[in-house]
Amino acid sequence: MGSAATATKVNATAIPASDFGRVLAQRERRFAAALLAPAFLALLATTTFPLLFLVWTSAFRMDLAMPFTNGYVGLENYKVLLTDERFWSSLLISLVYTGSTVILQVVIGLALALLVMDMKRGQGWFRVIAILPVVLSPAVVGMIWRTFMLAPEFGIIDFLAINAGLGSKNWLGDPLLAMVSVIIIHTWQWTPFAFMVLLASLAALPEDIYEAARLDRATAWQRFQRITLPLLRPAIVMVIIMRTMVALTAFAAIFTVTGGGPGTATEILNLYAYRKSFTELSIGYGSALAVALLIVTILISAVLFAMRRAK
Amino acid sequence: MSANRIRFFALLAISLVFLLAWAFPVVWSMLNSLKTDRDALAYPPKLIFSPTLEAYRDVLFGSGSILPNLISSMVISVGTTIVTMLMAVPAAYALARLRFRGKKFAGFYVLATQMLPPVGIIIPYFLVLRNIGWIDTYQGIILIYLSFSLPFAIWLLVSYFEDIPFEMEEAAYLDGASRLRTLWRIIIPQVRGGIAVTIVFVFLNAWNEFLFAVVLSGNTVRPVTVAMFNFVSVEQTLWAKLAAVSVLAMLPVVVLGVVAQKHIVKGLTVGAVKGGGRR
Numbered sequence: 032m033g034s035a036a037t038a039t040k041v042n043a044t045a046i047p048a049s050d051f052g053r054v055l056a057q058r059e060r061r062f063a064a065a066l067l068a069p070a071f072l073a074l075l076a077t078t079t080f081p082l083l084f085l086v087w088t089s090a091f092r093m094d095l096a097m098p099f100t101n102g103y104v105g106l107e108n109y110k111v112l113l114t115d116e117r118f119w120s121s122l123l124i125s126l127v128y129t130g131s132t133v134i135l136q137v138v139i140g141l142a143l144a145l146l147v148m149d150m151k152r153g154q155g156w157f158r159v160i161a162i163l164p165v166v167l168s169p170a171v172v173g174m175i176w177r178t179f180m181l182a183p184e185f186g187i188i189d190f191l192a193i194n195a196g197l198g199s200k201n202w203l204g205d206p207l208l209a210m211v212s213v214i215i216i217h218t219w220q221w222t223p224f225a226f227m228v229l230l231a232s233l234a235a236l237p238e239d240i241y242e243a244a245r246l247d248r249a250t251a252w253q254r255f256q257r258i259t260l261p262l263l264r265p266a267i268v269m270v271i272i273m274r275t276m277v278a279l280t281a282f283a284a285i286f287t288v289t290g291g292g293p294g295t296a297t298e299i300l301n302l303y304a305y306r307k308s309f310t311e312l313s314i315g316y317g318s319a320l321a322v323a324l325l326i327v328t329i330l331i332s333a334v335l336f337a338m339r340r341a342k
Numbered sequence: 343m344s345a346n347r348i349r350f351f352a353l354l355a356i357s358l359v360f361l362l363a364w365a366f367p368v369v370w371s372m373l374n375s376l377k378t379d380r381d382a383l384a385y386p387p388k389l390i391f392s393p394t395l396e397a398y399r400d401v402l403f404g405s406g407s408i409l410p411n412l413i414s415s416m417v418i419s420v421g422t423t424i425v426t427m428l429m430a431v432p433a434a435y436a437l438a439r440l441r442f443r444g445k446k447f448a449g450f451y452v453l454a455t456q457m458l459p460p461v462g463i464i465i466p467y468f469l470v471l472r473n474i475g476w477i478d479t480y481q482g483i484i485l486i487y488l489s490f491s492l493p494f495a496i497w498l499l500v501s502y503f504e505d506i507p508f509e510m511e512e513a514a515y516l517d518g519a520s521r522l523r524t525l526w527r528i529i530i531p532q533v534r535g536g537i538a539v540t541i542v543f544v545f546l547n548a549w550n551e552f553l554f555a556v557v558l559s560g561n562t563v564r565p566v567t568v569a570m571f572n573f574v575s576v577e578q579t580l581w582a583k584l585a586a587v588s589v590l591a592m593l594p595v596v597v598l599g600v601v602a603q604k605h606i607v608k609g610l611t612v613g614a615v616k617g618g619g620r621r
Binding site: 056058059060062063064065066067069070071073074076077078079080081082084085088143146147150153156157158159160161162163164165166167168169170171172174175176177178179180182184185187190219223224227228231232276279280282283286287301304305308309314317318321322324325328329332 | 357432435462568570607
């Protein structure tokens, strides 16, 4: 890079003054290229190349346990996928998991942000405590919930359930309860994120509109519906987009808490692709599942981004 | 009681419930990590007990110590942070401040790379790393961590670079300083705060990553998030030790999170506008 910079310097002195602007622009381009090169090479190597290679491997039968059966199969993996019940159920589980966690995070996060906004004291506590779940590793979070919170007759949740007269429950052994549990854990961990972003957006709203609305005797609900919600819309949509992307590819917490089980009750599409590739060692089919997940992600984000543009 | 007082107490109750719910798992692990295994197993759960550091001594210095795993986590996180920052700062500066053809596309490309599901990246990556013998190595893990840390760091930094007034670098440039010198001497000091926040985020994300770590780690390089599985098995869970490992695994991120709390919100919000976070 150093040699390129000196080279342009030499050129600049040799060229007549009328071309000075053009030379400056050219120099700026070269400087930009040099600064961007390392990062873009790394991104090509770690994202774009794997993506192309993924699509390529999805056209193969690639079984690490039975290498002698490996070979090019074209679209075979995708044909199998379309009639694979486990694929469709994992897709459904993904959508339920993503939809419910995102809605819960936004609704609870917004309600709490509105509540804390009006607090004269104690806001600081919220800001500090809310950071905790957000910075924790989902793997550690999953482990803590699985053991200290949900373990039958030991975990605090079960302790509370017994004392509330509900009796001890097999939280992670029952398909429905396991699904509810992983949804609650995800919501527990990421609601503070929605809360903090929305609180920051609320604090940035102009105060005088509310003054005017109060003078016009608008009720609290009217103020919320007519002023707060429309002004907050971009932030809310952005939170929805970010949380959706993350929930669709959630892995660590579900993996540590239920491992996708019992059976396949909490196996989201992401986890299915992982299990197929690295537990069942069927890498070709796992790749096809990962491509399917990518397509689902792109479709959903396209819809969400369209939502963002619309007005 | 007046309506206002009822409202006040209702708010207080709701607030306490949420604060307790968010703090509880962390506090409860800390408490359990100070118990003996017998106290940790007690039913109903013991709130009053004589604290001991026994569990920490065992998990750090006993057989099957997790000290090497903590070191693995630290090497991976620090390594990822250094490599990421060396690449992201110049790239972000170029994207924020320089004019060149294809700039819009370059920005879009960085954003788009964040959309890739990690499971899609790890499958081909695993095949390649296996062929070149990089499974269970630091370089293998740090390299793949760039796939998520770089786009995030670049976008976060771009937002800080964009806040600097243009006159600054124009003045330096007209004074005859080279572009590189201007960047190093004038611009970088202006975004020190932003760089610090980015470092915190990149470190946190690397420390917390799990999917890539599970697939790529082995006996030599195994971060603590993966190693903590050793303390839970079908037959028995070593409650106090598991709690101690959890606390050790969360210690760096909790300390960083609480210290950098104010800045993290800005980082999250920028991410909310421009890019994505890590799961």
